[in-house]
Amino acid sequence: MSGEDRQSQLAREHKERQAQRAAAQSAKARRNTFIGAGVAVAVVAGGIFAATTLVDRDPAKKVAAESTPSASATPSVALPTAKPTPTNTGPVTCTYKRDTSDVPQKYVGMPGKRPNMKLKTMTVVTNHGNIVIDIDPALTPCSVNSMAFLAKKHFYDNTKCHRLVTPETSGLFLLQCGDPKAKADGKNPTDGQGTAGYVFQDEAVGAVPYTKGVVFLTQPQDAAGQNSSQFAISMSDENAQIEPQFSVLGMVSSGLDIIERVAKDGVIVNDQDITGDGGSTAPKNPIIIKQVILK
Numbered sequence: 544m545s546g547e548d549r550q551s552q553l554a555r556e557h558k559e560r561q562a563q564r565a566a567a568q569s570a571k572a573r574r575n576t577f578i579g580a581g582v583a584v585a586v587v588a589g590g591i592f593a594a595t596t597l598v599d600r601d602p603a604k605k606v607a608a609e610s611t612p613s614a615s616a617t618p619s620v621a622l623p624t625a626k627p628t629p630t631n632t633g634p635v636t637c638t639y640k641r642d643t644s645d646v647p648q649k650y651v652g653m654p655g656k657r658p659n660m661k662l663k664t665m666t667v668v669t670n671h672g673n674i675v676i677d678i679d680p681a682l683t684p685c686s687v688n689s690m691a692f693l694a695k696k697h698f699y700d701n702t703k704c705h706r707l708v709t710p711e712t713s714g715l716f717l718l719q720c721g722d723p724k725a726k727a728d729g730k731n732p733t734d735g736q737g738t739a740g741y742v743f744q745d746e747a748v749g750a751v752p753y754t755k756g757v758v759f760l761t762q763p764q765d766a767a768g769q770n771s772s773q774f775a776i777s778m779s780d781e782n783a784q785i786e787p788q789f790s791v792l793g794m795v796s797s798g799l800d801i802i803e804r805v806a807k808d809g810v811i812v813n814d815q816d817i818t819g820d821g822g823s824t825a826p827k828n829p830i831i832i833k834q835v836i837l838k
Contacts (some may be wrong), residue, residue, distance in 0.1 A: 553731055558738050635660070635673045637685035642771060647733055649695040649723035649772075650740030658688030665690060665793060667699075667720070668834040671805060673778070674798030679838070683746040686760055686770065686790050687837070693739055693772055694835040701833065703727035705734040707802075707826040709809050718802050719761060719823070720832060721773035727829055731812025732821040738771035745770065749787035754780045756799060759789040778802055805830055 639653050660680045665687075667674040680687045693699060699770040705725035707718050745767055751757055757777045770790055778799065808828040815822045816830035 549685075553735060557821040558815050559643065561718070620635070635680075636682040637688050639689070639741065639743045640768075642738050642740050642742050642769075644738075647722070647737040648740040649698065649737065651693070651698050653741055654685075654689050654692035659691060660684065662687055662691060662837050664796075664838060665694075665720075666833055666836045666838075667798070669704075670831045670833060671800065671801045672798060674801060676793040677796050678793040680751065683790055686746050686792050688738075689743060689770075689772075690774075690792070690835070691837045694837050697834070698723065698739060698772065699832045699835040700788055701831065702831065703825075704830040705825055706816070706823040707806060708816075708824050708832070709806055709810060710779070710781070712810055712812055712824055713816070715785070716776035716779035716806070717775050717777050717782060718830065719773060719775045720830070721761075721771075723772065725823075727823075727825045729813045729825040730822065732815070734823040734825070735773075735821075740771075742769045742771050744768045745788075745790045747791040748789065750791045752783035752787075753777045753785045753789070754783050756795040757782075758792040758795060760792055761789060764788075776802065778806070804829070 568654050635658055636656050637654065637658060638656070639730045641653075642648065653767050657679055662678060662680055665676040665678050667676070673747075676691075692831060699721065702720070702723055703725055704718055704720035705722050705727040709716050719735070722735055723739070724737040725731065725734040727734065745762075755777055759775055759777070760770040761773045761775050762771070766789070767788075774792055775789075776795060776799075805828045809825070811825045811827055813822040816824045
């Protein structure tokens with residue numbers, strides 16, 4: 544091989560390596576895409592179109608986890624202004640699968656298969672006060688079961704709510720919590736990716752619109768069966784525009800004023816949050832979860 548041929552070969556190999564690195568970086572960026580608590584927003588025909596991804600993981604890795612109520616009755620639909628009425632009181636079996644995706648995790652074990660159908664409230668104790676959420680195990684038994692398990696394992700203790708978006712920053716108003724590894728500094732590129740190391744199936748998707756006070760689990764956009772530890776609290780009726788794809792967990796009965804006061808203190812805007820390149824817009828006045836209690 545002549546010197547010129549050798550140089551050409553080396554140049555081609557170098558170019559191929561660059562292309563491979565670029566492809567890998569692009570794939571990583573896609574895994575980091577936010578929508579939801581991560582929220583990506585685009586202005587369309589004078590209005591706001593919002594897509595919501597709260598946990599940033601590869602949506603291609605869909606996991607078949609399921610809840611199987613033995614009773615055939617359909618749970619009642621909870622209106623945004625009313626508490627859900629339990630209708631399914633038969634035995635329920637929940638299935639959880641290990642999360643094998645390459646994201647920050649805090650694994651404390653797997654929930655049991657049989658949920659406690661008598662739980663009624665979930666209290667999120669924060670450094671600013673308590674946020675009380677009415678829950679309905681008849682509507683979302685496996686979601687409530689997961690929350691109860693993680694609460695008993697002190698999974699949420701001393702974690703930070705990593706994302707607070709307002710209409711001024713993203714077109715939506717909501718708070719997202721539950722990433723065990725989040726720094727909530729507006730800079731950490733992996734905020735919003737963390738999980739409990741397991742995933743489970745969707746429940747009560749579309750049961751109610753995501754209006755003010757509705758609490759829902761979060762997962763990657765266009766994904767299914769990838770619910771884990773993260774959840775979002777809707778702070779505006781305008782969030783009804785969010786496409787139904789997230790499991791409804793409950794309704795806030797008290798404590799929304801806490802989030803509203805913190806929102807007035809402002810947010811640390813993360814441009815990558817809006818563009819979908821990773822990271823999240825965080826509250827300037829941190830919201831720290833001291834404990835989660837279900838009873």
